[in-house]
Amino acid sequence: MRGRDQEFAEFFSARFEGARRIAYAMCGSWPDAEEIAQSAFVKLYARWTKIRIETVDAYLRTVLTRVFLDTKRRGRAREQVMADLPDTIAPADAGPGERLALRTALLAVPPGQRAVLVLRYVADLSVDQVAETLGCSTGTVKSQTARGLASLRAAYHKGEVSLEMRGA
Amino acid sequence: MFDDDTTARNALQTLNDEPAPPPTTTVEQVLRRGRRRVLAQRVSAVAGVVAVVAAIGVTAVLVRQGGTGDGGVRVAEPTTAPPAPAGPLPGWRTIEIDEATCKQNPLINVPGTAPDALLPQAVVEPAFVDAVVAVTGPGASATTAQWEGYSPKADGPRGYVVTEIPMSDGNGQLQLEAYVYGGTPTAKADASLYAYGDCKAPARHTLPDGTVLQLFQRDNFDPEQPMQHLQIFRPDGHEYIVTSAGWSEADMVPVPGSTAYTIEGGRRDLPTDDAQLAEIATTLVANLG
Structure with missing residues (x-):
């Protein structure tokens, strides 16, 4: 393996799982998250020699988010899956009921706002870092965060009412 | 909470x-x-x-x-x-975009209320297939179509129709996706400038009824499987994306244990040129009324 590939392989080993988890928080599907994370690393590899190492994490986050938003935007008339599919974990086994309700509510938030919420709270980035990732102003991040939280709150309470009506 | x-x-x-x-x-x-x-x-x-x-x-x-x-x-x-290199089609104008902004792919919100539902599949599918046949000839045929009241992938209703078009060394495809949107056609087109086309300037044309057509340049992510997209934003909040693709169902290989496919071949060319893709869009709009 050449030097460039060795360096990239080490970075891949250290970051792929984290990237896959962020992608999963955004899209709610492990197969899609695998595909999004893999596509992001492919794009990262193509630019590897042109990225300063101290900014590579920020670049990866940007590409990952862009791949997710592109996937949502394009809808995908066909399923062009490049990654092998990981085993699926059934939602019922995914964890406590509250976490499942939270996951369901998050998926009801529009994709752009969802990406902001995931970067801000799941990936625990600052407002400035989210703005840098998305290529927008900090004001936009703040307004998108507020709208996203409102959508999340509404979806979460709707889910609670739904469960109550079913006698859960 | x-x-x-x-x-x-x-x-x-x-x-x-x-x-x-x-x-x-x-x-x-x-x-x-x-x-x-x-x-x-x-x-x-x-x-x-x-x-x-x-x-x-x-x-x-x-x-x-x-x-x-x-x-x-x-x-x-x-x-x-x-x-x-071909310039914009007659009656179309090039929309200049900033490549650096495009590569950032910024989030752009368009305020407005979208319709609750798509037009019925029974209306849209024949309107699209007829438009494709009118422009590319009688060899075109619909292979797949689906209408969903709610699609998680679109966060709203979504429909699609796929047609196969004979090419010299196999088939290509013309695909239609249907969505709904809020806001004006121009605002939505502006917000969608960076969706396709590898950050190259798209061309735009407005029809007399206010429908905005946005034609992107070819995506060459994989030279073997090129794609080109044309967005249609109607004043009543219905959005359509017509995609010309250089591959066919025959090139799709199923992923074992899933409903997904990978695309393993391609024509290295598209079944339509800019003018044909634009004509399919205008014919579709006319057919939809």
């Missing part, structure tokens, strides 16, 4: 505790795909340089051959020059 940063962070961080299936992506897979991408970029760059050098060479030769006896220079007839 979620009333401030702290409670939102505490709640959403619990998602990191979810059990995950083991990843299936290996670094070898990524390196293989990455090298293919680098190669494609290099081939594309080299082709661009060769084209520019050839154009300069041909122009120099023609100017020299066209020189007059009195030392003046007249413009030579461009009979042997390579074709210039």
Whole structure:
């Protein structure tokens, strides 16, 4: 393996799982998250020699988010899956009921706002870092965060009412 | 719940505790795909340089051959020059975009209320298939169509129709996607400038009824499987995306144990040119009324 590939392989080993988890928080599907994370690393590899190492994490986050938003935007008339599919974990086994309700509510938030919420709270980035990732102003991040939280709150309470009506 | 940063962070961080299936992506897979991408970029760059050098060479030769006896220079007839890149279609205008902004792919919100539902599949599917047949000939046929009241992929209703078009070495496809949107056609078109086309300037045309058509340049992510997209934003909040694709159902290989496919072949060309894709869009709009 050449030097460039060795360096990239080490970075891949250290970051792929984290990237896959962020992608999963955004899209709610492990197969899609695998595909999004893999596509992001492919794009990262193509630019590897042109990225300063101290900014590579920020670049990866940007590409990952862009791949997710592109996937949502394009809808995908066909399923062009490049990654092998990981085993699926059934939602019922995914964890406590509250976490499942939270996951369901998050998926009801529009994709752009969802990406902001995931970067801000799941990936625990600052407002400035989210703005840098998305290529927008900090004001936009703040307004998108507020709208996203409102959508999340509404979806979460709707889910609670739904469960109550079913006698859960 | 979620009333401030702290409670939102505490709640959403619990998602990191979810059990995950083991990843299936290996670094070898990524390196293989990455090298293919680098190669494609290099081939594309080299082709661009060769084209520019050839154009300069041909122009120099023609100017020299066209020189007059009195030392003046007249413009030579461009009979042997390579074709210039096509400009916008008649009646269309190029929308300049900032490449750096495009690469950032910024989030752009369009305020407005979207319709609750798509037009019925029974209306849209024949309108699209008829438009495709009218432009590409009777060989076109619909292979797949689906209408969903709610699609998680679109966060709203979504429909699609796929038609196969005969090409010289196999079939290509013309695909239609249907969505709804809020806001005006122009605002939505502006917000969608960076959706396709590898950050190259799209062209736009407005129909008399206010429908905005936005034609992107070819996506060449994989030269074997090119794509080109045309967005249609109707004043009543219905959005359509017509995609010309250089592959067919026959090139799709199922992924074992799933409903997904990978695309393993391609025509290296599209079944339509810019004018045909634009004509399909305008015919579709006319058919929809």
